[in-house]
Amino acid sequence: GAGVSQSPSNKVTEKGKDVELRCDPISGHTALYWYRQSLGQGLEFLIYFQGNSAPDKSGLPSDRFSAERTGGSVSTLTIQRTQQEDSAVYLCASSMTGGLGEQYFGPGTRLTVT
């Protein structure tokens, strides 16, 4: 299958630890997005990568959150010093052409901070 993949599918971590979440977009897609969905809440934009441009980080909730996209492909979302309120499903999506293109979502990573 050539869909968006994310790993791990589930992550349980202790408060204060750092976590890394990985996203493999569809090959050839230039745009990559990270979203967060807290329990019972709607989707929340986190960060957007488009090609080689500087990412739009305006949705990141705090400076504990950072993301990289290496070689225009794989992306890693890092959360430092995790807090309980970081518990959520973190979703990655990619699209071929950016904002006006159809987005293909990964299955998500369910993060639980204890």
Added chain:
Amino acid sequence: KNEVEQSPQNLTAQEGEFITINCSYSVGISALHWLQQHPGGGIVSLFMLSSGKKKHGRLIATINIQEKHSSLHITASHPRDSAVYICAVWGMETSGSRLTFGEGTQLTVNP
């Protein structure tokens, strides 16, 4: 007030009924997306609209740019249509590039 509002929040229908879910937004947009999220959490993009109407199988999406309103219709609904339907807009006026999401409409279709 949210930039994107959906109604109803919850909708229960009998199999075969015609379903309408509404989305209103308050900002100028470049595009509007309808997404479907199944109980397992997976999200599928149904439509991306910037004007007019699109149809895919039993699903129809319309948008009225002047009225800042979109509707998603499901004809001959089926229990497998049970899911959360999410409206999202790509704004022209917001800085950067982001989708702004509605809260979603939980649809349950009973057999």
